[in-house]
Amino acid sequence: MIELEGLTKHYPNSKKPAVDDFSLKMAEGETCVFVGPSGCGKTTILRMINRLVEPTSGSIRIDGKDVLSADQDQLRRNMGYVIQQIGLLPHRTVRDNVALVPRLLGWAEERTLKRVQELLGLVGLDPEETGGKYPHQLSGGQMQRVGVARAMAADPPIMLMDEPFGAVDPIVRSRLQDEFLQIQHSFNKTICFVTHDIDEAMKMGDKVAIINEGKLVQHGTPMEVLSQPAGPFVRNLLGEDRGVKLLDLTKCQDLMRRDEGLLQKLQGNPCTIGALQPVKAALEVMLRKDCDTVTVLRGDRAVGALTWQEIKGHIHGLSGEDHEL
Ligand SMILES: Nc1ncnc2c1ncn2[C@@H]1O[C@H](COP(=O)(O)OP(=O)(O)OP(=O)(O)O)[C@@H](O)[C@H]1O
Ligand SMILES: [Mg+2]
Incomplete structure (x- = not known):
């Protein structure tokens, strides 16, 4: 469904490329987790997939079609994007934040509001209690959930999620992960999920892509990566308790x-x-x-x-x- 080929991004005035000759294929309905240290290029890859960042070279195909020549609006409607800094609109209520894309798409108001109710419930927020609040009245974890609900609002086939559970404590994080896995099983979306938490990667990914300095170091199922780590970098990232993870x-x-x-x-x-x-x-x-x-x-x-x-x-x-x- 998503094919990245030789993808490279060289930001102006930087010595090394942020993403360097990166190639990867993702199947429909698959969750691929991008994992690697801070600054290795994860966010840049997601932003190239939905064209917020233009690649220096290489190609991106979705369902065989070249993304770089596709209509940008059309493209982004097909992708829900959870950004790393959450990015809710501060002067709009939770309800209006989640309703953003359906309204842009011209859905009938009744349908939109029904969808908002449903989604807030799905991410574990009480629609009555939370719907009318503004982002600054929420905790970091609640904001993140609203971000996830917003990305899912128009039911896009592809979801790009940049550290969607980064701002919550381990207990809530684990619950959100479980909820999300359940949602994923029933909706079968193609998901690019970014994290720098290797345990989260192993839990959430059908496939895991391990990245270092803009390069793909290893791509495989969690079991493959854990049982056959490709070299010292991956071994190190997996940690001493690799056996227990297996x-x-x-x-x-x-x-x-x-x-x-x-x-x-x-x-x-x-x-x-x-x-x-x-x-x-x-x-x-x-x-x-x-x-x-x-x-x-x-x-x-x-x-x-x-x-x-x-x-x-x-x-x-x-x-x-x-x-x-
Ligand atoms: N707009 C930009 N202009 C110049 N350099 C950039 C820009 N955005 C990112 N970079 C650089 O590109 C590299 C990759 O950044 P990116 O945000 O993709 O990393 P990341 O893997 O998402 O990191 P983190 O885990 O900290 O979010 C970094 O060295 C960063 O400084
Ligand atoms: Mg990032």
Whole structure:
């Protein structure tokens, strides 16, 4: 759906390009997370996709059509953009901020207001309480949610989200991420999501694009990146607990042993875990209950077992090196 090819941006008066020969393909309905240190070019890439910044060279195609020759208004209507600094209009209410694009598109007022209600609810804000407030009367996290609601208002097929959850505390952030993942599953939009939080990248991305100094360093699924980091930069970004992150992405049902004999022996085992839980949660049960085998349950039926040794073996096999758990 989105193809970036040889994309380069050289800002005037700067020695190095902000984005340097960057190529990437995103499939329809996919969430691609751009992650990398401050100043590596993430915002510049998003701004080139919706033409707020003109590339120095290279091409951008959406559905096979060249963006650089497309009609700018048309283009931006197809893309919801959550900007890094939120960017709500200060003298307009929350309701009017969210209604901005539908009104530009000439929607009937009734339809627009209905959509605003729906979206505020979706991002966890009470439409009655919040709709009439002005941005300065909101907390940073609430403003961010309004920003997300505004970007989604006209239901664009593409969403560009620049650190959309950057201004909230870890607990609210985690809730917003979960809500957003649910929304994403039901709406199936193509999303470019920028963050510099590697854990957020692993959680939100179908694919992750790791960027350093304007260059694409690695592109792949979170599992691919975690199990085969392309060199020291990626390894460093992923951190010491790469093994634990891998366990967070692997479900118990994918690793468990379906051994009837063993399950018989484990009857009454107080250490249990749900089949869809991450393996990391199984490890936590083992540590908490001081046991080395957990019974994996689907509903209340035992469907498999996981041992400490097997989990360790799995980590070593995936990452091809020793890991301290
Ligand atoms: N309008 C501009 N003029 C000149 N240089 C710019 C401009 N905008 C960005 N840059 C430079 O381009 C580089 C990339 O900036 P960009 O905003 O894309 O980084 P980023 O990855 O989004 O960083 P952050 O995580 O801090 O938001 C930086 O070195 C920045 O100083
Ligand atoms: Mg940025």
